[in-house]
Amino acid sequence: xxxxxxIEVRDLAFSYPDQGEAVFEGFxxxxxxxxSWAVVGPSGSGxxxxxYLVAGLRRPDSGRILVNGRDPTPRKGRSEVGLVLQDYxxxxxxxxxxxxxxxxxxxxxHGRGNGVSTDRLGExxxxxxxxxxxxxxxxxxxxxxxxxxxxxxxxxxxxAVLLLDEPFSALDYPTREGMERLVLDLQRxxxxxxxxxxxxxxxxxxxxxxxxxxxxxxxREAVVFDNAAGGSRLDRDGGPFVEQCARLRAALGPELVV
Amino acid sequence: xxxxxxxIAGVALLLIWEVLALGTDTPVLPDPVxxxxxxxxxxxxxxxxxxxxxxxxxxxxxxxxxxxAAPLGLILGQSRRLNRLLSPVIxxxxxxxxxxxxxxxxxxLGIGNASKxxxxxxxxxxxxxxxxxxxxxxLRPELLLSVRSLGAGRLALLRFVYLPASLPAILTxxxxxxxxxxxxxxxxxxxxxxxxxxxxxFVETWSRLAYAEMYAGVVAMSxxxxxxxxxxxxxxxxxxxxxxxxx
Numbered sequence: 001x002x003x004x005x006x007i008e009v010r011d012l013a014f015s016y017p018d019q020g021e022a023v024f025e026g027f028x029x030x031x032x033x034x035x036s037w038a039v040v041g042p043s044g045s046g047x048x049x050x051x052y053l054v055a056g057l058r059r060p061d062s063g064r065i066l067v068n069g070r071d072p073t074p075r076k077g078r079s080e081v082g083l084v085l086q087d088y089x090x091x092x093x094x095x096x097x098x099x100x101x102x103x104x105x106x107x108x109x110h111g112r113g114n115g116v117s118t119d120r121l122g123e124x125x126x127x128x129x130x131x132x133x134x135x136x137x138x139x140x141x142x143x144x145x146x147x148x149x150x151x152x153x154x155x156x157x158x159x160a161v162l163l164l165d166e167p168f169s170a171l172d173y174p175t176r177e178g179m180e181r182l183v184l185d186l187q188r189x190x191x192x193x194x195x196x197x198x199x200x201x202x203x204x205x206x207x208x209x210x211x212x213x214x215x216x217x218x219x220r221e222a223v224v225f226d227n228a229a230g231g232s233r234l235d236r237d238g239g240p241f242v243e244q245c246a247r248l249r250a251a252l253g254p255e256l257v258v
Numbered sequence: 259x260x261x262x263x264x265x266i267a268g269v270a271l272l273l274i275w276e277v278l279a280l281g282t283d284t285p286v287l288p289d290p291v292x293x294x295x296x297x298x299x300x301x302x303x304x305x306x307x308x309x310x311x312x313x314x315x316x317x318x319x320x321x322x323x324x325x326x327a328a329p330l331g332l333i334l335g336q337s338r339r340l341n342r343l344l345s346p347v348i349x350x351x352x353x354x355x356x357x358x359x360x361x362x363x364x365x366x367l368g369i370g371n372a373s374k375x376x377x378x379x380x381x382x383x384x385x386x387x388x389x390x391x392x393x394x395x396x397l398r399p400e401l402l403l404s405v406r407s408l409g410a411g412r413l414a415l416l417r418f419v420y421l422p423a424s425l426p427a428i429l430t431x432x433x434x435x436x437x438x439x440x441x442x443x444x445x446x447x448x449x450x451x452x453x454x455x456x457x458x459x460f461v462e463t464w465s466r467l468a469y470a471e472m473y474a475g476v477v478a479m480s481x482x483x484x485x486x487x488x489x490x491x492x493x494x495x496x497x498x499x500x501x502x503x504x505x
Contacts, residue, residue, distance in 0.1 A: 055407050076411040089404035093422045093500045102418060103408035109418075110411060137500040150404075157408065 006160055006193045007031035007054055011063035014046075014053060023049050025218040027063070031161075036187055036194040038208025038227075040201060040252065045214040047197045051163050054195065055081045068160040077110030079103075082154025082192075084164045089150050090138040097134040100125060100152040107157075117156075124152045128182070144175040148182075155186065161193045169199065177236075180206055201252070205244045206236065213251055225251045288470045296470035297477060305471075308458040309478045312447065315454070316439055316486065319375045320432065323382035328428055331387045332420050335394020352388060356380040357442050369450040377446060378439045385435040389427040394420055426501060429494045436490065440483040455479045 009029040015022040023046040031037055039047050052058045053065055056072030056079075065072060067080040083089075090099045098105075101121050125131040128148040138146055147167055154162055164183070168176045180203065187194045196207045204211050204227075211225040225248055229240065272290050279289035288296075297305070334341045360377050367373040397419065405419055447456025455478055463472035495502060 052403065055403075057403050057406060074406055074409045076414075077409045079407060079409040081407065083404055083407035085400050085404050088398045088400040091401070091405075091418065091422070093425075093498065094418075102405065106405070106408050106410045106414045106418065109414050110409070137503055139500060139503055153408070 004032065005030040005066075006033045006035075006068055007195070008066045009054070009063070010065075012053070012060050012065065013062045014049065014058070014060050022061075022218040024053075024060075025220050027219050027222065029212065029222040031193060031195065033160075033193055034191050036184070036207060036209050037196065037212055038204035038210075039195060039197045039212045039214065040199065040204045040248070041214030042216070042252075043199070044217070046217055046219055047199075047214055048165050050214070051083075051165050051195065051197055054161070055083050055163055057083075077107040077112035079157065080159065081161045081163050082157055082159035084147065084150045084154055084162070084167045086166045087143075087146075087170055090146055090153075092138050095135050095137055096125070096130060096141070096149050097121070099138065099149050100156065102153055103157040121152075121156055124156045127186075128152050142175075143171045144179060147171070147179060151183070151186070155190065155192075159192065161195060162187070163195050163197075165197045166199065167196075168203070176203075183207065201245050201248050202236070205241060205248055211248060211251075213248075215253065223251065285469055288473055292470045293473040293477060296474040300471055300474050301478075304462070305458060305474060305478055308453060308455050308475075309482065311453040312443055312455040312479070313482055313485075315371065315374050316378060316436075316443055316482070319378035319439065320382055320436075320486075322375070322379045324386055324428060324432075326379075327383045327386035328390050328424065331390025332394055332416065332424065334387075334391045335397075335424075336420070341391065341395070348384070348388065352384050356384070357445065360446060364450060374443065374446045374451070374454075378442055381438055381442060382432070382435055385431040386428055389431045390424045393424045393427040397423055426494065426498050429490055429498070433487065433490045436486045437483055440479065440486070444479060455482065 007030065009027060012024045012027040012029075013022060014024045039050065041047050049058065053060060054067060054072060056065075056067070056074050059073070070080060072080050091102065094102070104117060104121065122131065125134060128151060130145055130148045130152065133141065133145060133149075138149070141149070150167070151162075167183075168179045171179065183194070183196070184207065186192075194207070196204075198204050198207070208227055211227055213223040213225055215223070227244060227248070229244065275290050279287050300306075334344060356377060359380065360373070363373045363376055367376060402415065402419065405415060410418065443454070444456045444459075447454035448460040451457050452461075455475055459472055459475035459479065462468075463475055
């Protein structure tokens with residue numbers, strides 16, 4: 001069956017082998033192309049697990065997940081999603097250039113594509129403002145610069161969906177706000193779909209046009225919080241932003257202080 | 259550590275040697291000048307031949323050990339089941355001083371090159387195996403996940419993650435065991451052979467009371483150990499530049 005959704009999660013069940021309780025049970029969720037989603041919830045609610053499932057890095061116990069109409073399991077040299085993690089995603093022994101071009105080199109090694117497309121990689125490094133760092137190693141970069149490299153590495157592969165797992169939670173506040181703006185600008189420029197996991201209510205309201213609220217497992221239904229004014233158009237100090245944060249906090253429920 | 263300081267330390271050690279030789283004034287402890295002369299006389303001839311034989315044995319053993327232990331370590335590091343199966347065996351074998359196998363190896367392989375190469379390779383094998391396995395097991399899951407999300411299969415993970423991640427560990431294992439390797443070589447060469455620095459020192463010079471030449475042999479053996487140590491350092495700077503960054 002053809003579907004227009006870029007992410008389609010249907011009747012998902014998933015639990016970790018060593019834990020009794022399921023994280024997801026009969027869980028369904030859909031993301032349309034070009035949308036920007038934030039995923040919030042307390043620790044252990046399954047935010048990262050959902051991201052890994054959508055990235056095809058974990059397999060559902062039952063139900064199905066389609067990304068771009070396909071099984072998202074990364075196959076040799078092919079992947080539907082770009083993934084940016086909080087930290088430790090870059091190879092410490094590779095330069096910025098090698099790290100950002102890793103997806104292209106992986107593709108080349110598995111015989112798809114002809115290795116690194118130097119022009120495109122260079123353009124992305126420029127767009128992210130890290131072209132001058134190309135010969136540095138991750139150990140020589142600031143946290144914000146490292147995440148720019150991780151974003152470049154994901155976007156140069158032209159993914160249908162960009163998945164970010166608390167990407168900026170280790171950054172200081174000014175850097176963090178700058179990075180949130182950058183991600184939204186990039187999303188608008190590329191038209192890619194965004195799924196942004198965060199534990200910060202403010203960040204969720206800033207980034208997500210729609211917010212998926214996860215609660216204490218098992219998650220049986222997708223609780224969706226509409227935030228049409230999201231996407232950084234709101235002034236962070238203004239009344240509407242603060243009100244929206246209060247509404248989202250209420251939606252999370254009293255037991256779940258994040 | 260700066261190169262200049264290393265040179266100064268070397269000169270200081272030679273001076274101490276000189277003072278001791280002058281103070282004791284016995285043929286058993288010739289001074290560095292006499293030993294240097296013996297080194298120049300013997301170097302291009304006998305001593306050089308023995309040195310090359312010893313160096314060849316160590317290098318070959320090292321190559322064999324790394325080429326067998328590193329892949330096995332990587333496999334064990336990736337397969338939890340295999341590791342669970344084999345780690346008790348490794349646990350039992352690892353602490354055994356491999357040199358005690360030398361008599362057995364001599365019985366099986368005879369007194370040629372093979373027995374000496376095997377005993378050194380055995381020592382290095384376990385050192386490399388254990389560090390490579392532990393390095394592969396200890397890789398951050400985030401790193402593996404993010405590389406897998408780029409479409410990396412087993413081959414790409416090996417090439418871009420496991421191999422470069424274990425390289426510094428291999429070099430560290432070699433650095434700590436290269437001294438042992440040379441020591442065991444010295445012991446193994448001191449009997450049951452007619453080629454190698456151990457033979458030169460014990461049979462050709464020591465037993466004939468040729469003290470200056472014997473010291474030249476000791477210096478050559480030290481140079482072999484030191485040279486291998488420098489080689490590992492050089493390889494690390496070449497292959498792992500990210501370990502020597504100024505942030």
